[in-house]
Amino acid sequence: MNQEGTVAAQPRAPRIVIVGGGFAGLEVAKALGRAGLPAVMLDRQNHHLFQPLLYQVATAALSATDVAEPIRKVLRRYESVQVLLGEVSEIDTARNTLRLADGLVLGYDYLVLATGAGHSYFGHDDWAERAPGLKTLGDARRIRALALLAFERAERAIEPDEQARLMTIAIVGGGPTGVELAGSLAELRRYTLARDFRSARPEAAKIMLIEAGPRILPAFLPETSDYARRRLEKLGVDVFTGTPVEDIGEDTITFAGHTVPVGVVLWAAGVAASPLGAQLGAPTDRAGRVMVDECLRAQGLSNVFVLGDAAAFTDPAGKPLPGLAQVAKQQGIHLGQGLARHIRTGAPLEPFEYRSRGNTAIIGRHAAVFERERLRLKGWIAWLAWAIIHVYLLVGFQHRMMVSLQWLWRYLTFERGARVMTEESFDVRTARLPTRTRTSGK
Amino acid sequence: MNQEGTVAAQPRAPRIVIVGGGFAGLEVAKALGRAGLPAVMLDRQNHHLFQPLLYQVATAALSATDVAEPIRKVLRRYESVQVLLGEVSEIDTARNTLRLADGLVLGYDYLVLATGAGHSYFGHDDWAERAPGLKTLGDARRIRALALLAFERAERAIEPDEQARLMTIAIVGGGPTGVELAGSLAELRRYTLARDFRSARPEAAKIMLIEAGPRILPAFLPETSDYARRRLEKLGVDVFTGTPVEDIGEDTITFAGHTVPVGVVLWAAGVAASPLGAQLGAPTDRAGRVMVDECLRAQGLSNVFVLGDAAAFTDPAGKPLPGLAQVAKQQGIHLGQGLARHIRTGAPLEPFEYRSRGNTAIIGRHAAVFERERLRLKGWIAWLAWAIIHVYLLVGFQHRMMVSLQWLWRYLTFERGARVMTEESFDVRTARLPTRTRTSGK
Structure with a gap:
């Protein structure tokens, strides 16, 4: 692999970099992979997380590995997609490059930012x-x-x-x-x-x-x-x-x-959007979410897309979409298919329309x-x-x-299968958790 | 609970403290619990670990919670047994007391040390x-x-x-x-x-x-x-x-x-035995294991027993027993039943005899x-x-x-279900594991 990503073998194809392997990013990668278009999927974790069940891991009902799947494995059969573990530290939208925390620089023609939200x-x-x-x-x-x-x-x-x-x-x-x-x-x-x-x-x-x-x-x-x-x-x-x-x-x-x-x-x-969005220079809302147009483009940037919890998408009625897995997933499918079509045939991108599958919450x-x-x-x-x-x-x-x-x-x-703490997660001497070295949110 | 443990309700029963919820300690607790004798089970983890399958957790085949069970849950039905989370920092065999890392002091009449081995x-x-x-x-x-x-x-x-x-x-x-x-x-x-x-x-x-x-x-x-x-x-x-x-x-x-x-x-x-054994003052072997007599008593201490990987037990042929789960388990059953009988009827402890169930290793x-x-x-x-x-x-x-x-x-x-790293276990910036704060071995 060279600094330009993995597209050297197909010099005519545009370089697409997807940041974040959540519900949105994964769907973009799949759609591009299905179309045989080269893409790089970057995430700072090695796994996709099924967040809707995460509270069950927190309450000892499920094990961590039950709700996580290696991104690499999910994208295994899409041979044009390369998965890389890495954390983006800088985005340069003038030069169309990303710099990772460990210094690697990746160029892109299209950037898909799907980095979610923290607290x-x-x-x-x-x-x-x-x-x-x-x-x-x-x-x-x-x-x-x-x-x-x-x-x-x-x-x-x-x-x-x-x-x-x-x-x-x-x-x-x-x-x-x-x-x-x-x-x-x-x-x-x-x-x-x-x-x-x-x-x-x-x-x-x-x-x-x-x-x-x-x-x-x-x-x-x-x-x-x-x-x-x-x-x-x-x-x-x-x-x-x-x-x-x-x-x-x-x-x-x-x-x-x-x-x-x-x-x-x-x-x-x-909830606050991933801080990466702010680096685009595009306008953001109060929660730090990047304002996107009807085609999910960051406002003012024609080759940068922001999806899911990192984006502020307003529906035609003027209502912002909620931070739900189904929103992210639908946006990912829409953009992935649209982008593949656009690259293959030059067809213009189409506006995204959200179809709610319903709202749900579990009490007990x-x-x-x-x-x-x-x-x-x-x-x-x-x-x-x-x-x-x-x-x-x-x-x-x-x-x-x-x-x-x-x-x-x-x-x-009435049992729970995962009532286990490991010595990494607490200090038994003081019976307290160790100080966290970083806040969550990606 | 007072500093003397939980035996206040049955003032005549001797105070028994078991340190370590591995294969040996758990069997002692069960046998005492079955006899209705009060005992305290101390461990610095909240779970019993099925170590023979631990390598499968390390190689992403099983999840951590598949091979661990809360000690509390295992001992739930033995109402005379209390489980406490805590790390022993000092043993005073002259005063028959244990001090925990956070200062709690427990007295004992019988001490069972089953703290295993580290590296x-x-x-x-x-x-x-x-x-x-x-x-x-x-x-x-x-x-x-x-x-x-x-x-x-x-x-x-x-x-x-x-x-x-x-x-x-x-x-x-x-x-x-x-x-x-x-x-x-x-x-x-x-x-x-x-x-x-x-x-x-x-x-x-x-x-x-x-x-x-x-x-x-x-x-x-x-x-x-x-x-x-x-x-x-x-x-x-x-x-x-x-x-x-x-x-x-x-x-x-x-x-x-x-x-x-x-x-x-x-x-x-x-492998080195848990350092706690050395505090007994009894003789130890090269690996730090406490020399025990035929009844699993630490040499020179009539009310302290050492079991499993923490103990050096020599069979009648003069051969030391290997550090296997089955050895620990058999010792735990033997001591637990013997001690219960001894306390109830005054019957003397009997010598432990190991019956090998066979040796096994898996290659693939x-x-x-x-x-x-x-x-x-x-x-x-x-x-x-x-x-x-x-x-x-x-x-x-x-x-x-x-x-x-x-x-x-x-x-x-040919899949593995647990190919997941969490951000606790590595530093994605340098793609290296964090420095360990303590070596293993309990």
Whole structure:
């Protein structure tokens, strides 16, 4: 390989570089590969991550490898696509080059930026250490270790107050991720951990879901929010709405004017686009997402496309699209096919149109919500639909089989298969997690 | 809980503390739990590890959670046993107390030390950084990331020599672990990775197994060693015997007077008992194992027992027992039942007798060896026997089902389900693993 990528063998084909192997980038690569067009797929991880199930890794239900697939393996049969592990540090849109963190420079004719989003702590960057968010496999393992460790420490605590504090978990943000974490942790403590401790009583652990807005699941209909709240409360979750978090201390959280002692704080509130987008020089929105035109081009750049959570795409009605896997995936398919056609035949790119497949969130066993236009499901049937759809969407047959079986097992036994911490993820001497060396978000 | 453990409710029962939830410690806890005797199980990890399959986690075949089970969950139904997460830092055999790293002090009437073994680099402690060994889940993830990363870097390498160096893996030590790692990595590169790269050719990766002694698998019969060598060579492994390693450099390994550029070095050679044993003040052997009498008591200490890899037990013929899971397990069962009987009825402890269930090592697909007295199996039949026995021995039905299915899947497809690195396990900027903060061994 030379510095120009791998296209030397086909000198006439334009050089296409895709950054990010998430739902959007992967679809672009597949479409180009199917058309036999050379492309380079760059990611700083070796795996594609099925983010919709990541909360299950964080709550010890699935193992990290169940929801991740090597990008290389997914793209194996597309021989014109080369996968490279690397982190982009600079984009030079004047020279059409990318520089990687380790110095490698790649030229491109077309650049596809699909680098997703990380967390925003609304200016309180010191909260990042104390309240991890959930975007990567590392995040999920960290949250799992934090939660399991809190119960381990509670088992050893001598003072009842300290034991109660350790078993208090606050989740900030009442969107689907916050609701899913709260529901899953509530079930973990009630059904799985309850019989395993002698001194601590995990079933008495306090779980708080704290939302700044007037209701949880704000993207759903008000009656759906009500249903979700009732179901969470039935699981013993304390739901607070209209209560923005004011401070996160070492062992406390402050909201609605009260400071509560807490063992674990998880962050499911703000999202910020990958910082790479800002380097394009194109306009961005408040969350750092690059404004794109109807063909997914970064505004003012004819050969740079931005997709998925990194992009701010406004539909014809003027509404920005939400940060969902299905949006990213549809954009990837649209751009990949359009770009392949454009390169092969010169046909112009067509405007992207989003078709919602419906909105879904899971609250717990037998409790989920699903909305699509006039169709609204909740409870059992939504839960089943959610499970079937998510297994179906998992990349790779082995994952589907394994995840289905683990779910079946958990359903029948109330067990969780992944209640494991490794010595990488916590410091057993202090019973605390090590300081994170970097924040998540790619 | 008070500082004296949890026995306050039954003041007459002696306080028993078990350190280490491996094969030995777990069996002691179960036997005491079955007898309803109070005991505390201390471990610095939250999980029991099925070490015989750990090399499969290291070679991306199984996921970490497939071979680990929360100690708490295993001991759930023994209500008299309390499980605590903690690391012992000091043992005071005069006062019969243990101090944990975080300051907690536990008193004991009987102490069972089953803390296993770590690695010995024969005085070359600087090699530990460059040649990780395989004892913990963290080790396995680290080795997996190192090996996968070497291929990722090779795909990006420009110089053919550098590419060849990166894809050279040296394994030091020709015992079962070394043989299993070599065979499994040879299959990984030949069957699984081969089609996934464009520039690098993983199937051409060089795998070297380096043994100081005259033959690999020295605990087996000479003809078994010959068979294993032939099978490894058929998989493309270069086997070197009678060649002690002289140096491990940053990117090189030196043996038999030659220095070879290398991408990954793995250590499967020396073993050293957990350093905790030395604190007892009882005599230890060269590997730091505590000399125990026929009843598994540390020499000179009537109320301290040492089991498994931490102990040097000599059978009546004067032969020390090998560091095998089956030895540890049998010792745990023997001591647990004996101690329970002793406490309940005053019956004296009986001498431990080891009954070998046979020796086994796996080389690759369809190739394993098994020896037990006059019975010798190799090839297909030994491979099948190995797989069935190991699945049967796995703690927990879910693990059995999942591991069986993953094996079946891999067998049919040549895929591996766990080719995933997380950002915790490597630094993508330099494409190197982070510096380890501690050596393994507990």
